Amino acid sequence: MRIKRAIAIVGLCLFGLIGPVSAATGTAAATVAAGRDASAECVSCHDEEDLPDMSLSPHALPVKKKPPMSAAAEQLLSRPMGDPASERSPTCITCHGPSPTHIKKPEGVKDRPAPDRVFGKKTTLTADQRSEVCQTCHQKDPKQMLWDGSKHQNAELACNSCHKVHTNRDKLLTKVGQTEVCFTCHKAQRPQISLISRHPIPEGKMTCSDCHNVHGSVGPALAKRDSTNATCYTCHAEKRGPFVQEHEPVAEDCAICHSPHGSVVAGMLKSRPPMLCQQCHTPHVAGGVGALGGQPGVYTKAPGQTQPLITSTASGKNVVQLWQGRSCMNCHTKVHGSNNPSVTNPTPQLLTR
Secondary structure (H helix, E strand, O other), X not given: XXXXXXXXXXXXXXXXXHHHHHHHHHHHHXXXXXXXXXXXXXXXXXXXXXXXXXXXXXXXXXXXXXXXHHHHHHHHHHOHHHOOOOOOOOOHHHHXXXXXXXXXXXXXXXXXXXXOOOOOOOXXXXXXXXXXXXXXXXXXXXXXXXXXXXHHHHOOOOHHHHOOOOOOOOHHHOHHHHHHHHOXXXXXXXXXXXXXXXXXXXXXXXXXXXXXXXXXXXXXXXXXXXXXXXXXXXXXXXXXXXXXXXXXXXXXXXXXXXXXXXXXXXXXXXXXXXXXXXXOOOOOOOOOOXXXXXXXXXXXXXXXOOOOOOOOOOOOOOHHHHHOXXXXXXXXXXXXXXXXXXXXXXXXXXXXX
């Protein structure tokens, strides 16, 4: 008897726990099902003439052929986004609201009222209100966790400022098209990616989102990682180190020397060596003669000189080495750091090998 009584008590407890869950699930399913029925009313008017083809988009119907919009209502029940078991199952009213006066125009009203939420040029919603509609489903994406307070959010941009929903091909989802959308505002970067030294962005091998998280970041300039260097190291891993002999500005910020969007100098450097190096380093004293080997005073004695600047016994610190070829890097080849462990010879400390 005691065992039967215990089983009965456990059964009642489980029923009490499962019952509310089942009721909640049923309520959610009923809500989504009602949304599908209301969406069927939407597509009865909004046909292919005013609603662009979006049969291949993430918000589309899973059909092999493009259906006429008049048949879309019949297929709402079969689409994954109309799954009654999912509260995140979007329909027309998920984004545009129930809009009862738009679906059924009130009597005595000349013009049909607009939907509850409009996202086009005639919208009355703020940028945050429009983004909030999208975040209802997309807020769980870890890439969008830092949207609130981000630079784009503070600039009063909404999701639909960049993204297009009613289309098969959102430009932001392609590498080439994404840059065109970004350049709408970031005009200074458009010519930079076409300079002689640049990342392969015009070729479609890279795009803005490879380095930037446009939905928010703790890094500078919306970098995908916590710092500029950490973002660069995702591709340029050989520059990460750690090195035995470190070059301080390299460890601090790649952008001290490099222009990440493009440059007219090889290696995407901000300026040519030795001018770039001499922004931090005191230049070598190489005599007051010209930089070209054919000029008097370099290999041949000029008036006022006791001997030419460069002889068989002269050091490598001369104007030809400083201004021709790879300039400072003719000698200092390991500008990103050296792993030579020598401590007695100063050469490794000067990043020459």
